[in-house]
Amino acid sequence: MSLTNKVVLVTGAGQGIGKAIALRLAKDGADVALVDVKPEGIQAVAEEIRALGRKATTFVADVSKQDQVFAAVDHTERELGGFDIIVNNAGISQVASLLEVTPQEVERIQAINVHGVLWGIQAAAKKLKALKKPGKIINASSIAGHDGFALLGVYSSTKFAVRALTQAAAKELASDGITVNAYCPGVVGTDMWVDIDQRMADITGAPVGATYKKYVEGIALGRAQTPEDVAGFVSYLAGPDADYMTGQSPLIDGGLVYR
Numbered sequence: 134m135s136l137t138n139k140v141v142l143v144t145g146a147g148q149g150i151g152k153a154i155a156l157r158l159a160k161d162g163a164d165v166a167l168v169d170v171k172p173e174g175i176q177a178v179a180e181e182i183r184a185l186g187r188k189a190t191t192f193v194a195d196v197s198k199q200d201q202v203f204a205a206v207d208h209t210e211r212e213l214g215g216f217d218i219i220v221n222n223a224g225i226s227q228v229a230s231l232l233e234v235t236p237q238e239v240e241r242i243q244a245i246n247v248h249g250v251l252w253g254i255q256a257a258a259k260k261l262k263a264l265k266k267p268g269k270i271i272n273a274s275s276i277a278g279h280d281g282f283a284l285l286g287v288y289s290s291t292k293f294a295v296r297a298l299t300q301a302a303a304k305e306l307a308s309d310g311i312t313v314n315a316y317c318p319g320v321v322g323t324d325m326w327v328d329i330d331q332r333m334a335d336i337t338g339a340p341v342g343a344t345y346k347k348y349v350e351g352i353a354l355g356r357a358q359t360p361e362d363v364a365g366f367v368s369y370l371a372g373p374d375a376d377y378m379t380g381q382s383p384l385i386d387g388g389l390v391y392r
Contacts, residue, residue: 134162145223147174153360196249267310303380319386353388
């Protein structure tokens with residue numbers, strides 16, 4: 134298995150894409166630290182990982198808080214005996230017209246989607262430098278980091294920002310042997326898209342389910358994305374086959390946005 138003896142930290146690991154990523158990396162041989170703002174989900178995922186024969190540890194943290202992200206990385210090294218890879222997966226959505234969004238709403242999504250990734254980059258890079266070893270930083274962007282979507286304007290701006298952080302960090306950290314890449318999912322069948330669809334219905338008057346259906350019908354491969362689809366690509370980014378790749382934010386969306 135390509136990640137045998139690697140230690141990975143995954144944020145937002147209690148459900149959805151984060152859970153799928155954590156389980157896939159464990160199946161690939163990694164020991165995994167599960168980080169989330171809620172303890173319940175990560176405890177259950179940890180049990181699944183241990184059932185696979187890999188080590189798992191959990192840490193409750195709000196990724197918008199720099200000190201908590203650094204503490205999560207320290208916890209990972211202490212409990213799992215090392216640190217090699219971080220997946221900055223935690224994020225939230227927001228559906229609102231640009232003309233109506235409030236300062237508080239903007240501050241909250243920026244704090245989680247952008248600052249959370251930045252603190253993860255900082256914490257991982259400083260830990261890897263202290264350990265004098267190469268490593269990988271993998272960030273969650275989105276198709277909305279390549280196209281700005283109506284009623285998802287602020288959310289899109291946060292995902293564009295993740296691409297910028299990914300590129301800049303890749304350039305700054307290359308000499309330390311640290312690669313930095315991002316993954317850009319599309320329409321994934323998770324609770325986040327349930328929320329997006331409901332909010333779209335509230336704002337536009339469309340029937341519940343109509344927005345989700347519209348986007349899925351635009352996917353070339355003819356189906357919605359699963360969390361496992363995303364996890365497979367993150368596994369590639371985390372593994373040795375991606376060692377010569379850095380600063381990139383590829384789309385993994387079934388053929389919806391093309392670049």
